Every structure is written in C-alpha cells, then in structure tokens.
C-alpha cells in the first residue's frame with residue numbers, strides 16, 4: 001500500500017501512522033509516496049519516489065539498507081539507473097490513459113514491456129489499471145512484472161472492498177499478488 005502526498009504534514013503523518021497500524025495487522029508493507037520525512041517519522045517500510053524527487057542514493061542513506069525504495073520509471077535508461085542507484089523496485093506507467101495524473105505520458109503495454117525487459121528490478125505497473133484490464137497487463141509475459149498499483153479503480157467506485165476483492169481475484173488468477 002502506498003500513501004498519497006497531498007495532505008498537510010501533520011494530517012499526513014497521522015494518516016500514515018493509522019495506515020501503518022492497519023497494514024501491520026495484515027502483514028502488508030506501507031510505502032509513503034515522496035515524503036521521506038513522513039516515512040521516517042512513522043517508521044514506514046519504505047518510500048516511492050519520482051524522477052524529480054530526492055535522489056535514490058540520498059534516500060537510501062536516510063532510510064538505511066532495510067527499507068524499500070521504489071522509483072517511477074518510463075524508460076529503459078531510467079530503469080537501469082534505478083538499479084545502479086540501489087532501488088528495490090520500479091513503478092512504470094501510465095500504462096493506460098488516466099485522469100488521476102495530468103500531463104502524464106501514457107507508455108502503453110508496449111512501453112511497459114520494453115521497460116520490464118530492460119529492468120533488473122521487479123516492476124509494478126500503474127496508470128488506468130482496473131479489474132477490466134489488469135489481466136491483460138499481468139499476462140504481458142515478462143517475469144519481473146510483479147503487480148499493479150491503482151488509484152481510481154479503488155476510489156472511483158461504490159465499494160472499495162468489492163473492487164479490491166475483484167482485483168485481488170484477477171491478480172491471484174494471474175499468479176500475481178499485490179500487497
């Protein structure tokens with residue numbers, strides 16, 4: 001689970017701590033999006049950072065060797081750099097068009113596959129993914145594609161629980177478990 005960044009720091013930290021308690025109960029890792037300070041303050045399991053955020057090497061120094069660091073990558077070069085810099089996984093997208101992130105390049109399934117093939121790290125696909133297309137993503141046939149990350153599929157829905165269960169079922173069927 002990855003927690004969003006657009007909240008005031010106090011509220012964000014409060015939410016992060018609450019999420020972390022729930023995640024712990026269920027054996028799920030909590031990664032904080034972009035905010036290294038919040039991740040440190042709530043002792044999260046790691047962070048997810050973008051290409052224009054703090055460099056991976058600096059984040060590693062701040063968090064230590066045990067924490068998980070993910071980096072958003074759209075190209076094979078970025079994927080290679082993430083590995084060199086000591087990241088643990090990369091996120092790649094947007095796979096499909098999405099309204100969640102404006103001015104975001106859509107790399108498509110082909111772009112995702114290209115990045116996966118170039119990556120020495122596990123890859124999480126993101127962008128426009130839902131129950132209706134998760135199977136196509138996971139069946140790309142690249143072994144290091146380990147899961148999907150979703151925002152609107154969960155939050156633009158009547159029941160987060162039902163949608164999560166459906167998505168989980170699809171991912172289990174394709175032998176990928178997203179945590």
Ligand SMILES: Cc1ncc(COP(=O)(O)OP(=O)(O)O)c(N)n1
Nearest residue numbers: 002033048049050072091124126149
């Ligand atoms: C797997 C994954 N990908 C991306 C993000 C967060 O994305 P965002 O901070 O909006 O954009 P970048 O700056 O990382 O490009 C995530 N949490 N997980």
Ligand SMILES: Cc1ncsc1CCOP(=O)(O)O
Nearest residue numbers: 094098100127128150151152
């Ligand atoms: C962080 C990020 N990167 C590409 S799309 C996206 C947001 C998630 O998209 P969606 O709401 O379509 O799941």
